[in-house]
Amino acid sequence: MSRRAELAANLAALDRRLAAACALAGRDRAAVTLVAVSKTWPATDVATLAGLGVRDFGENRDQEAAPKTAAVAELLGGRAVRWHFVGQLQTNKCRSVARYADVVHSVDRQRLLPALSAAAARAGRTVDILIQVRLDDDPARGGVSPADLPRLADAAAHAEHLRLRGVMAVAPLDGDPAAAFADLAAAAERLRRTHPDADWISAGMTGDLEPAIAAGSTHVRVGTALFGGRPPVVG
């Protein structure tokens, strides 16, 4: 099977899965955006999926994303895809990330805000941001605690070249993803009381997109189900 046929088959199967999950949750399929997480996969795969109608792509490491996004732009001749940065972000990477990222899902500390806002200004754009919320007690995995979300959200809302759109989370490694996503949905609802436009919820990956959609996810970030298994990696 050609790589194109393989990606098309994976996309069709994923579309059926998303449609079924939305139907079960009583939600409109159009309310859930698929973000195809292309980390470790080549620019040609992204171009192929763009040709099949996928519009949103995610990357988690700037080192890989910066050249790949440029290569994709060249392959597509300027036809637009939207890039989502979903990995842990360092202040010294903000300037590079703001050149290609339409959305940053992983804002989790105040120090990133001036760096990312200045980088967005320099890139001549407004960057949509989500605040990453931590759903377990392991600070190493990134994210702000639900208790600290309001303060960071208020600061984010004041960053001139950023637009606060909502929250993002990764389910804990163990435990019930449905319970974790319910906590995220509750945090998102509290956030909307003070920031009504911040109504995106980025949650759900290959292994847990059904419970994420049931809990109200608006953006699922899917790698493996679309591209196949990643080789064991990388620093």
Ligand SMILES: *Cc1c(COP(=O)(O)O)cnc(C)c1O
């Ligand atoms: C890799 C990654 C995904 C996609 O994970 P899969 O299990 O391959 O679907 C989603 N979100 C983040 C933050 C990731 O790093």
